[in-house]
Amino acid sequence: MSALPIAGHWFERKALGDGITLLWEPHVHPLLRCNIWHVAGRDSDLLIDTGLGVGSLAEAAADLFGKPLTVVLTHCHMDHAGGAHEFGVCCVHDAEAQALAEASNHLPLDIAAYSADDLAWFSGVGYDISGGLLTAIPHAGFDPGTHVMQAAQASRLIGEGDVVDLGDRKFEVLHLPGHSPGSIALWEVASGTLFSGDAIYDGALLDQIPGSDIPAYIRSMERLRALPARIVHAGHDPSFGRSRLVELADAYLNSRSDPMTIDVIVPEAMRKAYDAFHYAPAVREAGLIFCSGVIGQGDSAEDEFRDAWEKIGLILAETGANYTDIVDTTIYMVDLAANAAVMAKVKDEFIHAPFPASTWIGVSGFVRPGARAEVKVTARVKS
Numbered sequence: 001m002s003a004l005p006i007a008g009h010w011f012e013r014k015a016l017g018d019g020i021t022l023l024w025e026p027h028v029h030p031l032l033r034c035n036i037w038h039v040a041g042r043d044s045d046l047l048i049d050t051g052l053g054v055g056s057l058a059e060a061a062a063d064l065f066g067k068p069l070t071v072v073l074t075h076c077h078m079d080h081a082g083g084a085h086e087f088g089v090c091c092v093h094d095a096e097a098q099a100l101a102e103a104s105n106h107l108p109l110d111i112a113a114y115s116a117d118d119l120a121w122f123s124g125v126g127y128d129i130s131g132g133l134l135t136a137i138p139h140a141g142f143d144p145g146t147h148v149m150q151a152a153q154a155s156r157l158i159g160e161g162d163v164v165d166l167g168d169r170k171f172e173v174l175h176l177p178g179h180s181p182g183s184i185a186l187w188e189v190a191s192g193t194l195f196s197g198d199a200i201y202d203g204a205l206l207d208q209i210p211g212s213d214i215p216a217y218i219r220s221m222e223r224l225r226a227l228p229a230r231i232v233h234a235g236h237d238p239s240f241g242r243s244r245l246v247e248l249a250d251a252y253l254n255s256r257s258d259p260m261t262i263d264v265i266v267p268e269a270m271r272k273a274y275d276a277f278h279y280a281p282a283v284r285e286a287g288l289i290f291c292s293g294v295i296g297q298g299d300s301a302e303d304e305f306r307d308a309w310e311k312i313g314l315i316l317a318e319t320g321a322n323y324t325d326i327v328d329t330t331i332y333m334v335d336l337a338a339n340a341a342v343m344a345k346v347k348d349e350f351i352h353a354p355f356p357a358s359t360w361i362g363v364s365g366f367v368r369p370g371a372r373a374e375v376k377v378t379a380r381v382k383s
Protein backbone atom coordinates (compact mmCIF):
# COMPACT_ATOMS: atom_id res chain seq x y z
CA MET A 1 0.00 0.00 0.00
CA SER A 2 1.28 3.44 -0.81
CA ALA A 3 1.61 6.05 1.92
CA LEU A 4 1.03 8.78 -0.64
CA PRO A 5 -2.22 10.78 -0.61
CA ILE A 6 -4.80 10.31 -3.33
CA ALA A 7 -4.84 13.26 -5.74
CA GLY A 8 -8.13 15.13 -6.16
CA HIS A 9 -7.40 15.36 -9.85
CA TRP A 10 -4.43 14.06 -11.80
CA PHE A 11 -4.06 16.55 -14.65
CA GLU A 12 -3.80 20.30 -14.64
CA ARG A 13 -4.45 22.28 -17.78
CA LYS A 14 -3.99 25.76 -19.14
CA ALA A 15 -5.32 27.26 -22.38
CA LEU A 16 -2.51 29.23 -24.04
CA GLY A 17 -4.51 30.78 -26.87
CA ASP A 18 -4.07 29.98 -30.54
CA GLY A 19 -6.10 26.82 -29.93
CA ILE A 20 -3.37 25.31 -27.79
CA THR A 21 -3.97 23.73 -24.38
CA LEU A 22 -1.20 22.50 -22.12
CA LEU A 23 -1.90 19.58 -19.79
CA TRP A 24 0.47 18.23 -17.17
CA GLU A 25 0.68 15.94 -14.16
CA PRO A 26 1.44 18.10 -11.08
CA HIS A 27 2.07 15.16 -8.74
CA VAL A 28 4.86 13.75 -10.89
CA HIS A 29 8.54 14.62 -10.43
CA PRO A 30 9.86 16.99 -13.15
CA LEU A 31 11.99 14.15 -14.56
CA LEU A 32 8.79 12.40 -15.66
CA ARG A 33 6.36 15.33 -15.80
CA CYS A 34 5.86 15.69 -19.52
CA ASN A 35 4.02 18.50 -21.25
CA ILE A 36 0.93 17.20 -23.06
CA TRP A 37 -0.26 19.48 -25.84
CA HIS A 38 -3.74 19.66 -27.35
CA VAL A 39 -4.11 21.68 -30.54
CA ALA A 40 -7.59 22.42 -31.86
CA GLY A 41 -7.99 22.21 -35.63
CA ARG A 42 -10.85 22.76 -38.03
CA ASP A 43 -11.33 19.14 -39.13
CA SER A 44 -9.46 17.31 -36.42
CA ASP A 45 -7.50 17.96 -33.26
CA LEU A 46 -3.95 17.06 -32.39
CA LEU A 47 -2.71 15.54 -29.14
CA ILE A 48 1.04 15.60 -28.68
CA ASP A 49 2.20 13.06 -26.08
CA THR A 50 0.06 11.36 -23.49
CA GLY A 51 1.78 11.59 -20.11
CA LEU A 52 2.85 8.85 -17.75
CA GLY A 53 -0.25 6.70 -18.08
CA VAL A 54 -1.05 6.35 -14.37
CA GLY A 55 -4.18 8.53 -14.50
CA SER A 56 -6.65 8.48 -17.37
CA LEU A 57 -6.00 11.36 -19.76
CA ALA A 58 -8.89 10.22 -21.97
CA GLU A 59 -11.28 10.71 -19.04
CA ALA A 60 -9.71 13.82 -17.56
CA ALA A 61 -9.67 15.70 -20.86
CA ALA A 62 -12.74 14.12 -22.47
CA ASP A 63 -14.25 17.58 -22.99
CA LEU A 64 -11.30 18.46 -25.26
CA PHE A 65 -11.60 15.34 -27.38
CA GLY A 66 -14.77 16.11 -29.34
CA LYS A 67 -13.32 15.98 -32.82
CA PRO A 68 -11.38 13.23 -34.58
CA LEU A 69 -8.07 13.14 -32.79
CA THR A 70 -4.59 12.59 -34.18
CA VAL A 71 -2.24 11.47 -31.42
CA VAL A 72 1.45 12.06 -32.09
CA LEU A 73 4.13 10.76 -29.74
CA THR A 74 7.31 12.83 -29.87
CA HIS A 75 9.07 9.66 -28.72
CA CYS A 76 8.23 6.59 -26.67
CA HIS A 77 9.75 7.20 -23.26
CA MET A 78 7.31 6.31 -20.51
CA ASP A 79 6.57 9.89 -19.47
CA HIS A 80 5.38 10.73 -23.02
CA ALA A 81 3.92 7.44 -24.22
CA GLY A 82 2.63 5.88 -21.00
CA GLY A 83 -0.92 7.01 -21.75
CA ALA A 84 -0.86 6.09 -25.45
CA HIS A 85 -2.72 2.80 -24.89
CA GLU A 86 -5.86 4.84 -24.10
CA PHE A 87 -5.96 6.16 -27.66
CA GLY A 88 -6.49 3.88 -30.61
CA VAL A 89 -4.56 6.01 -33.04
CA CYS A 90 -0.92 6.86 -32.36
CA CYS A 91 1.61 8.25 -34.81
CA VAL A 92 5.25 7.57 -33.99
CA HIS A 93 8.54 7.52 -35.80
CA ASP A 94 9.59 4.19 -37.20
CA ALA A 95 12.52 4.03 -34.80
CA GLU A 96 10.18 4.18 -31.78
CA ALA A 97 7.40 1.81 -32.84
CA GLN A 98 8.97 -1.26 -31.32
CA ALA A 99 9.61 0.47 -28.00
CA LEU A 100 5.93 1.47 -27.95
CA ALA A 101 4.76 -2.05 -28.81
CA GLU A 102 6.94 -3.56 -26.10
CA ALA A 103 6.56 -0.77 -23.53
CA SER A 104 10.31 -1.15 -23.19
CA ASN A 105 10.96 2.33 -21.82
CA HIS A 106 9.28 1.53 -18.52
CA LEU A 107 10.83 3.17 -15.46
CA PRO A 108 9.93 2.04 -11.95
CA LEU A 109 7.83 4.62 -10.08
CA ASP A 110 8.82 3.28 -6.67
CA ILE A 111 12.03 4.95 -5.60
CA ALA A 112 12.99 1.84 -3.62
CA ALA A 113 13.69 0.17 -6.99
CA TYR A 114 16.63 2.51 -7.57
CA SER A 115 20.11 1.80 -6.22
CA ALA A 116 22.22 4.47 -4.58
CA ASP A 117 24.31 4.53 -7.76
CA ASP A 118 21.17 5.08 -9.85
CA LEU A 119 20.10 7.97 -7.65
CA ALA A 120 23.58 9.50 -7.81
CA TRP A 121 23.55 9.17 -11.60
CA PHE A 122 20.19 10.93 -11.92
CA SER A 123 21.40 13.64 -9.56
CA GLY A 124 24.55 14.05 -11.64
CA VAL A 125 22.57 14.67 -14.81
CA GLY A 126 20.32 17.23 -13.13
CA TYR A 127 17.47 15.30 -11.51
CA ASP A 128 17.37 14.65 -7.77
CA ILE A 129 14.73 11.94 -7.50
CA SER A 130 15.76 10.75 -4.04
CA GLY A 131 12.55 12.22 -2.58
CA GLY A 132 10.39 10.07 -4.85
CA LEU A 133 8.87 10.28 -8.31
CA LEU A 134 5.27 10.88 -7.18
CA THR A 135 3.83 13.15 -4.50
CA ALA A 136 0.37 11.57 -4.76
CA ILE A 137 -1.34 8.59 -6.36
CA PRO A 138 -4.07 8.94 -9.00
CA HIS A 139 -6.67 6.73 -7.32
CA ALA A 140 -7.20 4.45 -4.33
CA GLY A 141 -5.36 1.19 -4.67
CA PHE A 142 -2.72 2.51 -7.09
CA ASP A 143 0.62 0.98 -6.16
CA PRO A 144 3.73 2.68 -7.59
CA GLY A 145 5.67 -0.49 -6.78
CA THR A 146 3.67 -2.67 -9.16
CA HIS A 147 2.70 -0.18 -11.85
CA VAL A 148 4.14 -0.97 -15.26
CA MET A 149 3.94 0.96 -18.48
CA GLN A 150 1.31 -0.34 -20.89
CA ALA A 151 2.18 -1.17 -24.47
CA ALA A 152 0.43 0.44 -27.45
CA GLN A 153 0.44 -0.02 -31.19
CA ALA A 154 1.51 2.58 -33.71
CA SER A 155 -1.27 3.21 -36.21
CA ARG A 156 0.86 5.36 -38.49
CA LEU A 157 4.60 5.68 -38.83
CA ILE A 158 5.77 9.24 -39.35
CA GLY A 159 9.16 10.56 -40.38
CA GLU A 160 11.04 13.59 -41.64
CA GLY A 161 8.93 15.74 -43.94
CA ASP A 162 5.58 14.07 -43.23
CA VAL A 163 2.69 16.43 -42.55
CA VAL A 164 0.04 16.21 -39.87
CA ASP A 165 -2.91 18.13 -41.29
CA LEU A 166 -5.76 19.40 -39.10
CA GLY A 167 -7.56 21.07 -42.01
CA ASP A 168 -6.58 24.64 -41.20
CA ARG A 169 -3.23 23.89 -39.56
CA LYS A 170 -0.37 21.88 -40.92
CA PHE A 171 2.49 20.47 -38.86
CA GLU A 172 5.61 19.18 -40.51
CA VAL A 173 7.50 16.32 -38.86
CA LEU A 174 11.17 17.01 -38.10
CA HIS A 175 13.22 13.94 -37.20
CA LEU A 176 15.58 15.05 -34.40
CA PRO A 177 17.34 11.99 -33.00
CA GLY A 178 19.73 12.19 -30.07
CA HIS A 179 17.62 12.02 -26.94
CA SER A 180 16.07 8.91 -28.45
CA PRO A 181 16.42 7.35 -31.94
CA GLY A 182 13.00 8.42 -33.21
CA SER A 183 12.56 11.74 -31.43
CA ILE A 184 10.47 14.04 -33.58
CA ALA A 185 9.22 17.60 -33.40
CA LEU A 186 6.16 19.13 -35.05
CA TRP A 187 6.77 22.39 -36.88
CA GLU A 188 4.03 24.77 -37.95
CA VAL A 189 5.71 27.08 -40.44
CA ALA A 190 2.73 29.48 -40.68
CA SER A 191 2.85 30.41 -36.98
CA GLY A 192 6.51 29.65 -36.23
CA THR A 193 5.34 27.20 -33.57
CA LEU A 194 7.50 24.23 -32.69
CA PHE A 195 6.44 21.31 -30.52
CA SER A 196 9.87 19.97 -29.73
CA GLY A 197 9.33 16.95 -27.49
CA ASP A 198 12.55 16.13 -25.67
CA ALA A 199 14.80 17.26 -28.52
CA ILE A 200 15.03 20.55 -26.64
CA TYR A 201 13.49 21.92 -23.45
CA ASP A 202 14.48 24.50 -20.87
CA GLY A 203 15.95 22.02 -18.40
CA ALA A 204 18.66 19.38 -18.03
CA LEU A 205 18.80 17.52 -21.36
CA LEU A 206 19.32 13.77 -21.31
CA ASP A 207 21.75 12.39 -23.89
CA GLN A 208 23.31 9.48 -22.00
CA ILE A 209 20.32 7.24 -21.46
CA PRO A 210 19.66 3.99 -23.35
CA GLY A 211 18.99 4.89 -26.99
CA SER A 212 20.64 8.30 -26.75
CA ASP A 213 23.25 9.32 -29.31
CA ILE A 214 25.37 12.40 -28.63
CA PRO A 215 26.70 12.97 -32.20
CA ALA A 216 23.12 12.71 -33.48
CA TYR A 217 21.95 15.07 -30.74
CA ILE A 218 24.60 17.60 -31.79
CA ARG A 219 23.33 17.52 -35.39
CA SER A 220 19.73 17.85 -34.23
CA MET A 221 20.67 20.76 -31.99
CA GLU A 222 22.39 22.55 -34.88
CA ARG A 223 19.16 22.14 -36.86
CA LEU A 224 17.04 23.44 -34.01
CA ARG A 225 19.35 26.42 -33.55
CA ALA A 226 18.79 27.44 -37.17
CA LEU A 227 15.00 27.08 -37.05
CA PRO A 228 13.14 30.42 -37.23
CA ALA A 229 10.81 29.42 -34.38
CA ARG A 230 8.71 32.11 -32.73
CA ILE A 231 7.63 29.89 -29.86
CA VAL A 232 8.80 26.47 -28.69
CA HIS A 233 6.40 24.28 -26.75
CA ALA A 234 8.71 21.65 -25.35
CA GLY A 235 8.39 18.18 -23.86
CA HIS A 236 9.15 19.49 -20.38
CA ASP A 237 9.42 22.83 -18.58
CA PRO A 238 8.09 26.23 -19.71
CA SER A 239 7.73 27.33 -23.33
CA PHE A 240 10.27 29.77 -24.74
CA GLY A 241 11.02 31.99 -27.70
CA ARG A 242 13.67 32.10 -30.38
CA SER A 243 16.41 33.82 -28.35
CA ARG A 244 16.13 31.21 -25.58
CA LEU A 245 16.13 28.47 -28.22
CA VAL A 246 19.47 29.74 -29.49
CA GLU A 247 20.82 30.06 -25.92
CA LEU A 248 19.81 26.52 -25.01
CA ALA A 249 21.17 25.11 -28.26
CA ASP A 250 24.48 26.95 -27.80
CA ALA A 251 24.75 25.78 -24.20
CA TYR A 252 24.29 22.18 -25.31
CA LEU A 253 26.67 22.48 -28.26
CA ASN A 254 29.32 24.12 -26.09
CA SER A 255 28.97 21.45 -23.42
CA ARG A 256 29.52 18.73 -25.99
CA SER A 257 32.29 20.28 -28.07
CA ASP A 258 35.98 19.77 -27.42
CA PRO A 259 37.55 22.45 -25.26
CA MET A 260 39.40 25.08 -27.27
CA THR A 261 42.90 23.81 -27.63
CA ILE A 262 45.95 24.28 -29.84
CA ASP A 263 48.30 21.62 -31.08
CA VAL A 264 51.73 22.67 -29.82
CA ILE A 265 54.96 21.17 -31.12
CA VAL A 266 57.72 21.04 -28.53
CA PRO A 267 60.80 18.94 -29.29
CA GLU A 268 62.20 17.43 -26.10
CA ALA A 269 65.33 19.60 -26.38
CA MET A 270 63.13 22.72 -26.23
CA ARG A 271 60.82 21.63 -23.39
CA LYS A 272 62.66 23.76 -20.82
CA ALA A 273 62.30 26.90 -22.94
CA TYR A 274 58.59 26.14 -23.44
CA ASP A 275 58.05 25.81 -19.70
CA ALA A 276 60.24 28.76 -18.70
CA PHE A 277 59.34 31.32 -21.36
CA HIS A 278 55.78 30.23 -22.22
CA TYR A 279 55.98 29.94 -25.98
CA ALA A 280 55.72 26.98 -28.31
CA PRO A 281 58.54 26.34 -30.81
CA ALA A 282 55.72 25.66 -33.25
CA VAL A 283 51.95 25.23 -33.47
CA ARG A 284 50.13 22.96 -35.90
CA GLU A 285 46.87 24.46 -37.22
CA ALA A 286 44.82 24.15 -40.39
CA GLY A 287 47.35 21.94 -42.17
CA LEU A 288 50.26 24.28 -41.47
CA ILE A 289 53.09 24.40 -38.97
CA PHE A 290 53.68 27.91 -37.63
CA CYS A 291 57.20 28.07 -36.17
CA SER A 292 58.36 30.66 -33.68
CA GLY A 293 61.33 32.76 -34.75
CA VAL A 294 64.63 30.95 -34.20
CA ILE A 295 67.93 32.57 -33.24
CA GLY A 296 71.10 30.52 -33.68
CA GLN A 297 74.30 30.45 -31.69
CA GLY A 298 77.81 30.76 -33.03
CA ASP A 299 80.86 32.99 -33.00
CA SER A 300 80.68 33.87 -36.66
CA ALA A 301 77.58 35.02 -38.53
CA GLU A 302 77.82 31.91 -40.67
CA ASP A 303 77.88 29.54 -37.67
CA GLU A 304 75.05 31.43 -35.99
CA PHE A 305 72.80 31.31 -39.07
CA ARG A 306 73.55 27.64 -39.74
CA ASP A 307 72.64 26.79 -36.16
CA ALA A 308 69.31 28.63 -36.58
CA TRP A 309 68.45 26.67 -39.75
CA GLU A 310 69.45 23.39 -38.10
CA LYS A 311 67.14 24.12 -35.17
CA ILE A 312 64.30 24.82 -37.61
CA GLY A 313 64.93 21.41 -39.14
CA LEU A 314 64.70 19.85 -35.67
CA ILE A 315 61.32 21.47 -35.01
CA LEU A 316 59.94 20.41 -38.38
CA ALA A 317 61.26 16.88 -37.91
CA GLU A 318 59.17 16.64 -34.74
CA THR A 319 56.09 16.67 -36.99
CA GLY A 320 57.57 14.53 -39.74
CA ALA A 321 58.11 17.57 -42.00
CA ASN A 322 61.40 18.86 -43.38
CA TYR A 323 62.88 21.84 -45.22
CA THR A 324 61.05 20.99 -48.45
CA ASP A 325 57.75 21.60 -46.61
CA ILE A 326 58.58 25.23 -45.81
CA VAL A 327 56.17 27.51 -47.70
CA ASP A 328 57.12 30.91 -46.21
CA THR A 329 60.16 32.41 -44.51
CA THR A 330 60.67 35.71 -42.73
CA ILE A 331 64.24 36.64 -41.85
CA TYR A 332 65.02 39.49 -39.46
CA MET A 333 68.60 40.76 -39.35
CA VAL A 334 70.61 43.50 -37.72
CA ASP A 335 72.98 45.25 -40.09
CA LEU A 336 71.23 43.91 -43.16
CA ALA A 337 73.87 45.11 -45.57
CA ALA A 338 76.63 43.18 -43.78
CA ASN A 339 74.68 39.98 -43.00
CA ALA A 340 72.39 39.43 -46.01
CA ALA A 341 75.03 37.79 -48.20
CA VAL A 342 76.06 35.36 -45.45
CA MET A 343 72.43 34.51 -44.72
CA ALA A 344 71.78 33.90 -48.44
CA LYS A 345 74.73 31.48 -48.63
CA VAL A 346 73.76 29.54 -45.48
CA LYS A 347 70.06 29.45 -46.39
CA ASP A 348 70.93 27.81 -49.72
CA GLU A 349 72.47 24.90 -47.80
CA PHE A 350 68.96 24.09 -46.52
CA ILE A 351 66.41 25.55 -48.93
CA HIS A 352 66.27 24.38 -52.55
CA ALA A 353 63.99 25.01 -55.51
CA PRO A 354 61.08 25.37 -55.69
CA PHE A 355 61.73 28.18 -53.22
CA PRO A 356 59.23 29.30 -50.58
CA ALA A 357 57.97 32.86 -50.21
CA SER A 358 60.48 35.02 -48.37
CA THR A 359 60.68 38.38 -46.61
CA TRP A 360 63.91 39.95 -45.26
CA ILE A 361 63.70 42.76 -42.73
CA GLY A 362 66.40 44.91 -41.09
CA VAL A 363 65.87 45.39 -37.35
CA SER A 364 67.70 47.10 -34.48
CA GLY A 365 68.20 44.09 -32.22
CA PHE A 366 66.92 40.80 -30.71
CA VAL A 367 65.96 39.42 -27.33
CA ARG A 368 69.33 37.70 -27.16
CA PRO A 369 72.02 40.40 -27.03
CA GLY A 370 74.57 40.14 -29.85
CA ALA A 371 72.37 37.95 -32.07
CA ARG A 372 72.47 38.85 -35.74
CA ALA A 373 69.35 37.18 -37.16
CA GLU A 374 66.08 35.51 -36.33
CA VAL A 375 64.46 33.15 -38.82
CA LYS A 376 60.75 32.40 -38.83
CA VAL A 377 59.18 29.80 -41.10
CA THR A 378 55.77 28.37 -41.90
CA ALA A 379 55.61 24.83 -43.27
CA ARG A 380 52.90 22.48 -44.41
CA VAL A 381 52.01 19.44 -42.38
CA LYS A 382 53.23 16.23 -44.04
CA SER A 383 50.14 14.39 -45.16
Ligand SMILES: [Zn+2]
Pocket residue numbers: 075077080179180198
Ligand atom coordinates in the same frame (compact mmCIF):
# COMPACT_ATOMS: atom_id res chain seq x y z
ZN1 LIG B 1 12.30 11.39 -23.14
